[in-house]
Every structure is written in C-alpha cells, then in structure tokens.
Amino acid sequence: MGEVRLQKKLRQIENLEIKISLTPEERFKISRKEELRSRLAELQLQLSGPQQTPGILGDGKKEKMKRQVGDPSEAPPSQMSPASKIHRGENETKAQNTPGSPARQRQARADAAEMDRAQDGAKPGKVSQRSRDVSGSCPQQQLQQEEAEFTSLKASWEKARFRLRLLDGHNDIITSVVAVDNLVVSGSRDTTVKVWHVPTATEQKNLGGHTGGVTCLSAPPPEYCKRLAGSLSLSDKERFILSGSADCSVKIWALSTGQCVKSVYTFNAVTALCFVPEGDGYIITGSDGGKVQAWSWHSFQNCQSVNAHQEAVTSIQSQGPLVFSGSAEGGVSVWENRCSDRDPLKLLHHWSGQVTDLGGGADGRLTLSPRGDRVFLAYGRAWLKILHWRTGMMSKLTNHSSITGVTDCVHQTGGLLIGSSYDLASAESALNLFSLPQCRYLASLTWPNAPRILCFAAWTTGSGDHRWVTGGRDLIVWEQLPSSGKQRGDVTVKRDALMDSGFLESESDTEDDEETDDYEDDDEREDSRRDSDKDGGSGSWLRCLLQ
Incomplete structure (x- = not known):
C-alpha cells in the first residue's frame, strides 16, 4: 500500500x-x-x-528536494483563476494566474492590511493619520516597521503560557462551543447542552430536551436577549442560547434558569446555525439536505427557505448584514440580509466546490470564518483556503508541515487567526496561530496526548488575557497565565520553520485534493454503495459525524 x-x-x-x-x-x-x-x-x-541505483551514487539532498511538496523556491505564491461562478443574472467570470514574487507578496500583505483596517471600521482620524504617515515615509521604512511589529508579536507568543482545565461531563463528542460572559456553553452528540462556570471549571446546568445530537450553538447579543426577556417577563439581564439538533428543531434556552423558552420545528435536521443581529434579528439555519432557512427573532416564524447547497450545510457565519454558508461538497454562498419580513436573504455570490477546490462529496465538513473580502476555509486538509468572495480568487495558507495533517476548524479572535491541526500519522494535535491581517505564522500550541480539536471559541478577560475553549473528544478551557508569574504552563509553544514560508502557496501543489475511492478495498466500495443506496445518498455528513 x-x-x-x-x-x-x-x-x-x-x-x-x-x-x-x-x-x-x-x-x-x-x-x-x-x-x-x-x-x-x-x-x-x-x-x-538517500536514494541509490546500481552503479549510480544518489545525492540525498537533491532527491529530498525533488520529493518536497510546495518548495517555496520552486512554487511561488499565486492565485488560481476561478472556475464557474454561479451568480443570478451574470455570466461566468475568469481571471488569469498571477505569479507572486517576494516583493509582490509583501505588497499584497500591505494591501490586505489596509483593506482590513478599512473594513474593520477604523476611526477616520486614525485612517487619515496613517495616510499621512505613509505619505511621509518611504515604503522601505514601512516594511521595516511592520517587520519589527511582527517580530515583537512573534516573540511574545513564543513565551506565552496557558493553563488547561478539563470540563468533564459529556459522554460523546462535543460538536459546538460558545462563550457567554463567564460561562461556556457546549453542545454534544449525547443530545445535551451543558453550561459551565469558567472560573471554577464546574458544570452549572445540564439542558436536556433534544432527542437528537446537538450540532450547533449560537448566542444572541445582549440587546436582542433583552427584547425577548421583556416579552417573557424575565430579567432584562437574561441571556439566551440557541441550539440546533438532528431532531429537526432549534431550541432557545434561558441560561439563568436552564429552561427551554421556545422550540422551533424546522422540518429538517439542523446542521448549522447563526444569529444575525440586523433589524429585528434573524436566526439562520442550515439543514442536512443543503437548505438555508431564515427565522424571525420577533415572531419565530419562517421567513425564507432556499435550497442553496447540494449537500449538508456545515457552517454558517455572519458579518454585519452579510451571511456566509458553507457545505459538505465545498461550496460557499454569500447572502445579504435585507431585513424584510419575507425572503430577507438575497444571494450575492455562490462559489461551487470546483472554485474552492474543496470538492469532497457528501462526507466533507467545511468550516468558515469571514473577514472583510476574505473567507477562511477549513476542510480537513493540511492547509487553510482563503476565498476572496467578491472575485472567487483562491489562495492557500499552510497549516501543517506534513500532508498527513488535517484542519478541522478555523477561528478569529482579536488580531489572531487560529487553525486547528491534527496529524493522521502521529495522532498529534495543535493550534496554529497567525497574525492578522497578513496571515503570517506566529507559533503552534500543543500538549501531551492532545485530542483532535473539532470546535473552538475565544474571548478575552478584563486584563486583556486570552481565554479559549476547545471541543472534540474532550472539552478543555485554556487560561492564559501572566508572563510575570511563576506558575508553570500546561502548553508547549513551538515553531515549525517549514510553515514560515507558507503564506500563500500555489494552488497547483502536488497534493491530491480529490477524495476518491481508489484506495478502498473492494468490500469497502461495496459497503459504501450499499450505504448510499440505503440512505438515498443524502445527509451522509450528518450520519457520519453527528448521528
């Protein structure tokens, strides 16, 4: 083999x-x-x-260079031309490959930084001040300043220390986690939603009511919680949590009492959801059959149902009035919320799995995280994909030095991009940190016997320290320790030199991106065909990961 x-x-x-x-x-x-x-x-x-043949002495270094995947000297950064773009009323668009020299790569980083600052809503005074600074200094000085800032940030993360605490209570895989104030809320395939008090690492409430595995969670902002609390005669400080399940329902829980205050039947197994804080508020759900639905936060009535994807919707995220949905077959849709009572979601773009180059069939699991004009995509590969959603241009960000690595989730917090990493060959797990907006590699965090990480949430304390929670086989809280303290951290910080050169890799690397069945034994092919016939060929991602 x-x-x-x-x-x-x-x-x-x-x-x-x-x-x-x-x-x-x-x-x-x-x-x-x-x-x-x-x-x-x-x-x-x-x-x-070293490789040798009879009568010929093999040069080990040269042979190793030939086998290396994505050699930076031979594979300069580039962007592939997008495949067919599905857009209402528009023709297909194409773009040419553009090779990226180191100078162009640095310029691209600078452009991305400026774009993200504008899209992140920087104050006009700060923007104009930066413009004056740029106009008054040469590009070389700006590059030196940015490099010095990055070097300082990298050094601080190389010295970072975290304490880990296990939250023990679920008896199956944790599929979703969210943070609310000093609470962590987790959903599991064991059908329960649990509420944890972070300072004491204790289980506060066990929310039972779903009859199927819990697949997704979302926490509405306080102002929308206050509106619902008023209609229910609850305290205006009440916080609520939304949970989606394979039992075809979305439940709304009051965290102070642990009671389910509302249950919405969706007619389809819910595989992803998010809350959109625009207008009166909307709950956006995705189903195992590829349907995207909008529900009013005011009336909890269905506002819209769209057959948006070919396979299960595995991730939904919002960014202002925009909603992003990703599916098992690797497709990504971008929607605009028009805040109307009927059909609030307008499709802006749909990029198929051929464009994202993430086509893996019904068993795929795409996780996305939007930022400005870019969407970071994790799809169980050794790298992260970056979709420029307005144009369909794609680029890669190395997230593992070995092609046996897989990336299950991607998350942003502050100026950090965090990607999970799991090595299929060694069973080693880690979190990789990148600086935003440049996406430059900072460090990797791991610990002995670290489990595979399937979901992630983050927040900061009043002092600015990081607190994270990761879920998968285990539910673990990460608490950043003061740099001046003497307490020993539980996490090992390391750097992988091979990831330093992987900012934007060529799309035409040598890894086989397509998940074909040519490696399966004959009996496995037969089992797969029988399963497909039995289940009608739909919802296999949900059956495989969440049933």
Missing part, C-alpha cells in the same frame, strides 16, 4: 471512528489504525533517506 493510499485510509478511519454505532466490519477497520500508522511512518522514513 503506497503512501497516498495509507494517508487516505487513515483519514477515512479517523472520520469513521467518531460514529456512534459501528458494525463489526467497521470495528475491524478501526482496530487497524495503529498498524497503518506504523506502516506509514516506516514508508515515510524510507522515502526521506
């Missing part, structure tokens, strides 16, 4: 392992995971050594 087949086999087994019910054949496949990891490690060790 070759290296590529072993990698894909391990990827298949990792996704299979998190199903609730397993057949004897599936249990046997999972039992072979360690054997396959050992074989992959041996094969990689063989390939990393």
